[in-house]
Amino acid sequence: xxxxxxxAMAWTVGFLAVIGVLALIGRAASNxxxxxxxxxxxxxxxxxxxxxxxxxLGGVYPTREEAEAANASxxxxxLQGYYVVPxxxxxxxxxxxxxxxxxxxxxxxxxxxxxxxxxxxVRSFGYPATILANRVRSLGGLYAGLGQERNLDGTGPLQxxxxxxxx
Amino acid sequence: xxSPERTPRSRRLGRVVPVxxxxxxxxxxxxVGWHWAKLGWRDKHYNYPATPTxxxxxxxxxxxxxxxxxxxxxxxWPASDNGVTYTPRFHxxxxxxxxxxxxxxxxxxxxxxxxxxxxxxxxxxxxxxxxGIWGYLxxxxxxxxKWSTHAWGIAIDISASYEPQGSCTSTVNxxxxxxxxxxxxxxxLDFCDPMHFQYxxxx
Numbered sequence: 116x117x118x119x120x121x122x123a124m125a126w127t128v129g130f131l132a133v134i135g136v137l138a139l140i141g142r143a144a145s146n147x148x149x150x151x152x153x154x155x156x157x158x159x160x161x162x163x164x165x166x167x168x169x170x171x172l173g174g175v176y177p178t179r180e181e182a183e184a185a186n187a188s189x190x191x192x193x194l195q196g197y198y199v200v201p202x203x204x205x206x207x208x209x210x211x212x213x214x215x216x217x218x219x220x221x222x223x224x225x226x227x228x229x230x231x232x233x234x235x236x237v238r239s240f241g242y243p244a245t246i247l248a249n250r251v252r253s254l255g256g257l258y259a260g261l262g263q264e265r266n267l268d269g270t271g272p273l274q275x276x277x278x279x280x281x282x
Numbered sequence: 283x284x285s286p287e288r289t290p291r292s293r294r295l296g297r298v299v300p301v302x303x304x305x306x307x308x309x310x311x312x313x314v315g316w317h318w319a320k321l322g323w324r325d326k327h328y329n330y331p332a333t334p335t336x337x338x339x340x341x342x343x344x345x346x347x348x349x350x351x352x353x354x355x356x357x358x359w360p361a362s363d364n365g366v367t368y369t370p371r372f373h374x375x376x377x378x379x380x381x382x383x384x385x386x387x388x389x390x391x392x393x394x395x396x397x398x399x400x401x402x403x404x405x406x407x408x409x410x411x412x413x414g415i416w417g418y419l420x421x422x423x424x425x426x427x428k429w430s431t432h433a434w435g436i437a438i439d440i441s442a443s444y445e446p447q448g449s450c451t452s453t454v455n456x457x458x459x460x461x462x463x464x465x466x467x468x469x470x471l472d473f474c475d476p477m478h479f480q481y482x483x484x485x
Contacts, residue, residue, distance in 0.1 A: 160427065192414070192439045193447045193475050194430055195422040229420070236419055263421050264348070271346030272420060272433075 161262050163223065164255035166280040169230040170205065172245045173197040173220030173237065175212055182218035189220075189242050195260070196237065197222055204256035211247050222260035223253065225273055225280045229264025252282070323383070323400040326392040331375050333466040335484040344373055344434045348420035351375070352435035357384055357395040361413040363443075370417030373435035376481060393465055393481075394438070401461045410457040414442025414477065437480040445477035452476040 173189070173196075176182040182199045189196050197220035202208050208219070224230040230246050237244035253259075266273040288296075334340045345351055354374035360367040378389020381396040402408055418435040422428060424447070431437035441454050452459070455476050459469045462479045470478030 190446065191424070192416060192442050193424055193470070193478055194419055194432060195424050195426070232420070236416070236421075239416075240414075265350070265420055266348070269350030272348045 160258035161274065162255045162258060163225070163253040163261045163276070163280070165282065166225070166253050166276050167250035167282055168205075168223045168225060168253050168261070168280060169227065170208065170247045170251055170259075171197075171222045171224065171230050171234050171237070172212065172247060173222075173243055175202065175214045175216035175219045177216050177218075179218045182220060186220050189237075189240070191237065191240055191242075194236075195263070196220075196242075198257065198259045200257045200259050204254050204259075206252035206254060207249065208247070208251045211249060211251070222263070224264050225261070225277050226264055226267065229273070232264070250280070323396070323404055324381075325397050325401055325404075326379070326381065327397060328379050329375075329391040330393055330466060331391065333468075334482050337485055340431070340434060340436070340482050340485060344375065344436055347429040347433035349434075352420075352433065353418040354378065354435075355384070355389045355395065356417075357399065359399065359411065359415050359440075360408075361415060361441075362409045362411060364413040366413060368415035370415055370438055371435060372417040372438065373481075376436060398461055398465050398467070401464075402458050405458070405461065407458040407461070410441070410454040412441040412444050412454055414444075415440050416442070431480040431482050431485060434482075436482055437478060439477045440479065442477045447475050447477065449476055450474040 174182070174185055176185060179199060179201075186197050186199055199218055200221055201217060202212070202219050203217070205221075212219075222233055224233065234244040234246050262272055262274050264273050265271075267277065331343050334343045351374045353371040355376070355378040356369050356371045357377065358367050358369055372394055374389035375391055376389075376393045377391060377395035378384060379392045379396065381392055383400060384395045402411065416439045417432065417437070419430070419432045421430055421433060423430045432439075444454050445452060450471070452471055453476075455469075455471075459471070459479075462469060467479045467481050468483050470476060470480065
């Protein structure tokens, strides 16, 4: 009799202990995974290394500080404008621009439509936007805006190389 | 106990007031109808999608950012200060129904082009819609890698020249913001972006 009571108590204690451990695990997981406000997925920066890209150019500056200051003075409503990048991260860039300087305001695209759409948008604010005549080879480096253009099939943003950007 | 005598003046009022009320009740709808007819506009409220809350609902209702529907409809919106007529593009579920304002371009509702814009015109508020009017653009929110609601064509910036981002007060858009709110839109003043109106909450 005593033995069966002891066995029942042991089972009960064991069961409650398992429940307690599971509750602790569940609580910890819940705290870590529920955001307070809804957020969208953060997009992985895509530098398009090795691809031939179209570049919309907003200006070339001798130093990063000057480029950053020029970029900060361009207010394009609540939307992302240019990115500050070293000109050396695009092969064939300096030859086309013909202006000395180590840093540039750019936004890179894979399609003509994407580059044209952005250039029109920037110009509508009265800011400079020149689409370089020839594609430049991305050597990687800082993020320069790739991915912010429509996929040719119309389903969403273009997030990978296309035949025109593949050397 | 005697009731007070009614004077000729009060008797006359007693006859005139009901007649005046009846006349107003009859004339008011006629005048409103004439006003609408003159502008060629009706507030139709056809086929509005429910305003989404959060990223998942936005995608479920309007698709992926930058999809081809996001810029399927366009409309002409003249700014009152610089004479420029802007052509914002937006999602086909927010307009394009064959109405007085636009031709059918495959859209499904009367929301932005007919109802919001028409209502602003009809309330004589177009004087407050000033330069800097943009709709769809496949772009992130400034300084982030988070898609702007503009990338779905469910946002429009108005009077950008007068309503700088970061300002928590409004100069001109406050005069017609109620029209957007009445049609399911959220005003960006809630997050200190008074030029911005979006058809989404929780994002």
